Amino acid sequence: xxxxxxxxxxxxxxxxxxxxxxxxxxxxxxxxxxxxxxxxxxxxxxxxxxxxxxxxxxxxxxxxxxxxxxxxxxxxxxxxxxxxxxxxxxxxxxxxxxxxxxxxxxxxxxxxxxxxxxxxxxxxxxxxxxxxxxxxxxxxxxxxxxxxxxxxxxxxxxxxxxxxxxxxxxxxxxxxxxxxxxxxxxxxxxxxxxxxxxxxxxxxxxxxxxxxxxxxxxxxxxxxxxxxxxxxxxxxxxxxxxxxxxxxxxxxxxxxxxxxxxxxxxxxxxxxxxxxxxxxxxxxxxxxxxxxxxxxxxxxxxxxxxxxxxxxxxxxxxxxxxxxxxxxxxxx
Ligand code: TRP
Numbered sequence: 001x002x003x004x005x006x007x008x009x010x011x012x013x014x015x016x017x018x019x020x021x022x023x024x025x026x027x028x029x030x031x032x033x034x035x036x037x038x039x040x041x042x043x044x045x046x047x048x049x050x051x052x053x054x055x056x057x058x059x060x061x062x063x064x065x066x067x068x069x070x071x072x073x074x075x076x077x078x079x080x081x082x083x084x085x086x087x088x089x090x091x092x093x094x095x096x097x098x099x100x101x102x103x104x105x106x107x108x109x110x111x112x113x114x115x116x117x118x119x120x121x122x123x124x125x126x127x128x129x130x131x132x133x134x135x136x137x138x139x140x141x142x143x144x145x146x147x148x149x150x151x152x153x154x155x156x157x158x159x160x161x162x163x164x165x166x167x168x169x170x171x172x173x174x175x176x177x178x179x180x181x182x183x184x185x186x187x188x189x190x191x192x193x194x195x196x197x198x199x200x201x202x203x204x205x206x207x208x209x210x211x212x213x214x215x216x217x218x219x220x221x222x223x224x225x226x227x228x229x230x231x232x233x234x235x236x237x238x239x240x241x242x243x244x245x246x247x248x249x250x251x252x253x254x255x256x257x258x259x260x261x262x263x264x265x266x267x268x269x270x271x272x273x274x275x276x277x278x279x280x281x282x283x284x285x286x287x288x289x290x291x292x293x294x295x296x297x298x299x300x301x302x303x304x305x306x307x308x309x310x311x312x313x314x315x316x317x318x319x320x321x322x323x324x325x326x327x328x329x330x331x332x
Pocket of ligand 1: 012013014015016047050134135138139147148149153
């Protein structure tokens with residue numbers, strides 16, 4: 001039996017390139033990934049294979065994959081501390097995914113909320129059904145122990161844990177069983193036009209309530225100035241009764257790292273709240289947008305960064321895949 005050790009503090013997460021990244025992706029994910037450096041050993045990838053589980057356009061997928069990868073670096077992921085790569089550059093993901101399809105049960109995959117929501121449509125791709133196996137492979141290949149995801153992904157990480165435990169029981173100790181790392185501040189940024197919904201990158205590119213990381217300052221200011229508020233005209237943090245205002249306060253709070261009540265205390269009107277919010281968002285995104293433009297200006301540099309990331313990822317993933325194949329009875 002192979003001895004599996006848990007490398008403490010190894011963090012892993014992926015973002016599916018299904019739209020231009022939003023302020024929510026930055027505050028809820030990328031910024032946290034970057035802040036964990038250098039203490040945290042991180043693996044962060046663009047989950048391009050996951051963007052093919054629903055009808056997709058090949059050119060748009062290619063463009064979004066490049067854009068997302070460049071934004072990872074621009075947001076501060078440093079190749080010295082973090083391994084940043086594109087999922088499809090590491091074939092072990094697909095290989096292990098198949099082994100996990102041979103571990104998962106049809107019943108448990110059918111119970112996944114995302115599948116239940118989208119799976120009934122005519123023309124549903126088989127990959128939408130098996131997608132949690134690919135996601136489990138993403139995680140298990142890196143012996144990850146912390147997997148920060150948004151709440152809608154908790155169920156998939158739970159399934160990954162179940163599959164790892166089952167595999168270890170059936171075939172011997174092979175995988176590190178990961179834990180869920182819950183997001184702290186601003187885990188959830190809501191859509192400015194519909195504060196009941198999350199700010200989603202896969203919303204229509206022109207959606208008025210979605211701030212993209214690459215939106216120019218005037219567009220950001222306009223979207224925030226049109227954000228839904230309420231008729232009470234009191235700046236106060238009350239997510240249940242004032243979701244629009246609380247969302248704006250939450251954005252400012254996440255950026256300035258103050259409690260939302262303190263942010264509210266300093267502001268007299270919704271107009272002022274929106275001005276401050278636009279100001280801090282623009283200020284936060286400006287340096288990221290500059291680094292992004294620099295990276296796009298030298299595509300060879302981005303390519304080299306991603307090639308190096310993929311090679312480090314393969315080095316980590318291949319022995320784990322070999323361990324799993326051997327455990328299941330496949331020849332060396
Ligand atoms: N499925 C995740 C999402 O839609 C992205 C993802 C793919 C992921 N593989 C992962 C997240 C592995 C964490 C770990 O948001």
